[in-house]
Amino acid sequence: GAVVSQHPSWVICKSGTSVKIECRSLDFQATTMFWYRQFPKQSLMLMATSNEGSKATYEQGVEKDKFLINHASLTLSTLTVTSAHPEDSSFYICSARHGSAETQYFGPGTRLLVL
């Protein structure tokens, strides 16, 4: 149990385009989903926390207009990187948690390369 999927696993795009990443909880209802970014050889950095049906809470320094998060259902959250630039190239990972359960389960991650 507790499987989280992400799609796509790899994205290569041109600078200025927008990229949408999907995160799905496959066998449980994810009341809370988290979006992380990880640059090479660095730690996980939390970008935002989203609760189903409400607006995401963004961490300091993360532009909410650039990284659009939608958590419209209990099994799906999306992250859209708008007008992507080369510095947005990174490993984006989502995680999900059910209710007040403590453990977060991670998706396999999406590697984004902006040319």
Place this chain on the structure above:
Amino acid sequence: GQNIDQPTEMTATEGAIVQINCTYQTSGFNGLFWYQQHAGEAPTFLSYNVLDGLEEKGRFSSFLSRSIGYCYLLLKELQMKDSASYLCAVMDSNYQLIWGAGTKLIIKP
């Protein structure tokens, strides 16, 4: 501020035992997590401690002492596939995970 400290890198021999220590200072405590992350992959959940003491799960054990903000992950009978980064994370009073930078474990034959 909130802080998680763990060694940057450790090296151990196949078949041996290794202990990865982690100390923390956080605003509140709602649990201690260990995750394993292989290079290029997302983290996978290893263990969760909320009470003091040792939790054993196969070759992996995790220990917690809340009074001194100290924990460790113990890996026994090391295998080459255990080469990975091990992330210590503490859930604070707001149920947010505070992440350590990870310990890169290198296993040598």
